[in-house]
Amino acid sequence: xxxxxxxxxxxxxxxxWLLPLSIALPVYALALVIALxxxxxxxxxxxxxxxxxxxxxxLAKGETVRVVGIEGLWLKAxxxxx
Numbered sequence: 001x002x003x004x005x006x007x008x009x010x011x012x013x014x015x016x017w018l019l020p021l022s023i024a025l026p027v028y029a030l031a032l033v034i035a036l037x038x039x040x041x042x043x044x045x046x047x048x049x050x051x052x053x054x055x056x057x058x059l060a061k062g063e064t065v066r067v068v069g070i071e072g073l074w075l076k077a078x079x080x081x082x
Contacts, residue, residue, distance in 0.1 A: 006042075008035040 012031035
């Protein structure tokens with residue numbers, strides 16, 4: 001689905017063959033604005049900090065943690081310093 005949305009300006013080109021220019025131009029402009037908005041969201045999302053990493057690695061067997069908070073059914077825990 002994502003690739004179809006990114007390919008939207010090319011997919012919308014046939015409106016110039018099917019509709020008069022006075023109608024096709026605003027329709028294509030709308031498709032282009034939607035595609036540019038999606039591109040901007042994708043770039044913004046790609047620049048977000050990584051949500052996993054060393055802190056997100058699973059615990060080794062026998063490693064202990066300290067619970068620092070509870071949110072609903074989620075426990076917030078930190079590895080114990082040795």
